Amino acid sequence: MSKRLLLDRDSVPRLPRHAKLRFDRARDCWIINAPERVFELDAIAGEVIQLVDGTRTLAVLVDELATKYDQAPRADIERDVTAMLQNLADKGFVIA
Amino acid sequence: MIDQAEAPANAQTECAAATGTSDSRNRLIPYAVLCELTHRCPLQCPYCSNPVELERASREIDTDAWKSVLSQAVDMGILQAHFSGGEPTVRKDLEEMVEHASKAGLYTNLITSGVLLTPARLDRLREAGLDHVQVSFQDTESENADRIAGFRGHAKKQEAARMVRAADLPLTVNAVMHRQNLHHLEDMIAMAVELDAERLEVAQVQYYGWALKNRQAFLPTRDQLDEATRIVEEARVRLKGILAIDYVVPDYYARRPKSCMGGWGRQFLNITPAGKVLPCHAAESLDFLEFENVTERPLAWIWEHSSAFNRFRGTDWMPEPCRSCDRREIDWGGCRCQAFALTGDPDTTDPACEFAPQRHVLEMPIGEAGGEIPEFVYRRIGNG
Numbered sequence A: 001m002s003k004r005l006l007l008d009r010d011s012v013p014r015l016p017r018h019a020k021l022r023f024d025r026a027r028d029c030w031i032i033n034a035p036e037r038v039f040e041l042d043a044i045a046g047e048v049i050q051l052v053d054g055t056r057t058l059a060v061l062v063d064e065l066a067t068k069y070d071q072a073p074r075a076d077i078e079r080d081v082t083a084m085l086q087n088l089a090d091k092g093f094v095i096a
Numbered sequence B: 001m002i003d004q005a006e007a008p009a010n011a012q013t014e015c016a017a018a019t020g021t022s023d024s025r026n027r028l029i030p031y032a033v034l035c036e037l038t039h040r041c042p043l044q045c046p047y048c049s050n051p052v053e054l055e056r057a058s059r060e061i062d063t064d065a066w067k068s069v070l071s072q073a074v075d076m077g078i079l080q081a082h083f084s085g086g087e088p089t090v091r092k093d094l095e096e097m098v099e100h101a102s103k104a105g106l107y108t109n110l111i112t113s114g115v116l117l118t119p120a121r122l123d124r125l126r127e128a129g130l131d132h133v134q135v136s137f138q139d140t141e142s143e144n145a146d147r148i149a150g151f152r153g154h155a156k157k158q159e160a161a162r163m164v165r166a167a168d169l170p171l172t173v174n175a176v177m178h179r180q181n182l183h184h185l186e187d188m189i190a191m192a193v194e195l196d197a198e199r200l201e202v203a204q205v206q207y208y209g210w211a212l213k214n215r216q217a218f219l220p221t222r223d224q225l226d227e228a229t230r231i232v233e234e235a236r237v238r239l240k241g242i243l244a245i246d247y248v249v250p251d252y253y254a255r256r257p258k259s260c261m262g263g264w265g266r267q268f269l270n271i272t273p274a275g276k277v278l279p280c281h282a283a284e285s286l287d288f289l290e291f292e293n294v295t296e297r298p299l300a301w302i303w304e305h306s307s308a309f310n311r312f313r314g315t316d317w318m319p320e321p322c323r324s325c326d327r328r329e330i331d332w333g334g335c336r337c338q339a340f341a342l343t344g345d346p347d348t349t350d351p352a353c354e355f356a357p358q359r360h361v362l363e364m365p366i367g368e369a370g371g372e373i374p375e376f377v378y379r380r381i382g383n384g
């Protein structure tokens, strides 16, 4: 890696090899395992992260969430999802 | 929206303020197990956090005992297994254990000096499901690095780090920093970038085990430390999204103690080469505690019921000022091993806290920091 990844609507985000997503039955939530860290995701973050699989652009990902949660404005979803994934990208837990 | 608890999984990581999760019966679920496969090691780092009483090879538990531990860990809700030591790659059955852990669903991390790694072995480890490798460095400059390690290994370590990336495994560079190498911190950060590491752990020496014996040779001055903090903060901004930097400061200069292990018996188990189960890797220094062995009891029982795990669990054991302090469930009163080593009283507030009644014990070492540099006491059997 040599430069900072900035996510935009055309980015295709995925998890890097060192970050492993799985559902944890003991804690009843989605988690990301990473070196020396465990991220326990809340229900919404868990929904988002399951779509972060290297097949969808950020725009498509937001569309899918907007269809599912049609009470929230798409712009709000886009803002929140981008912020969440950019935060994970800055820590090296999302790549594109 | 991002409401993740970040839980630390290793002693050398600065602990996030996670209080841990509990299951439906209100039992704490640990996050990680650190498997110290052996105390054998070709290096002799005088800061080594291993106990001064090193375990001999003849006392090591066998492959099946480790596999059983790993299976039990999964059943308990543990998420990560760290393979460390000593030098874990000394064990020829490492691949077998990694494969067992990985198949059972654990995130697997190898913590190594790197000097014994070969490309073929890394391939086998990757095929066994290894998720991550952490390679430690003594310095960026080979002469000083080899002098600190008591072993000619620096060049080999750099090669090992490159092999890790060539095998397409994620890499953390671990750099234990102190007064005898802090002047190379910028080079260390540059080296981590050059080696294509995802992550750099800048760990200032923590003073237990061999490090406590060599404290004066390692403890930096306040000025050195402030300069290091400035360098790390600047690099973090500059390298955002390129290299993640974890930074652990020596808590002698802190106002509050670190949340050691995220709290005693809350998140973490450490298993010694002989199979003893400890709440942290330095806990054997608390010589009045009795530790259970995985060859004699189920791991879940030890976690839940053993006297050692319950001795400092939660807040009931706490004296004042911790007992009525609003940080008691943030730092859990600091490090028990440090409190005991520095004051002789395992129940007192960690002197790294500015409210500690025995805070004054830090005055002497801090006063001597920057003075004459004594010879190292190298880590090897019989040198304790």
Ligand SMILES: C[S@@+](CC[C@H](N)C(=O)[O-])C[C@H]1O[C@@H](n2cnc3c(N)ncnc32)[C@H](O)[C@@H]1O
Pocket: B012, B041, B047, B048, B049, B050, B084, B085, B086, B087, B088, B111, B112, B113, B114, B134, B135, B136, B137, B174, B175, B176, B203, B204, B205, B206, B207, B208, B211
């Ligand atoms: C005890 S070593 C065992 C694994 C392997 N031999 C190695 O050195 O990488 C585990 C990790 O702890 C680090 N370490 C050892 N002693 C330490 C200390 N006193 N303070 C902080 N980190 C320490 C090492 O650099 C290494 O990353």
Ligand code: SF4
Pocket: B041, B042, B043, B044, B045, B047, B048, B049, B050, B085, B086, B087, B113, B379
């Ligand atoms: S810290 Fe050094 S001496 Fe200790 S186990 Fe690791 S390489 Fe060996």
Ligand code: SF4
Pocket: B256, B257, B321, B322, B323, B325, B326, B327, B328, B329, B331, B332, B333, B334, B349, B350, B353, B354, B355, B356
């Ligand atoms: S008094 Fe105890 S609980 Fe309060 S900050 Fe100090 S060590 Fe932590």
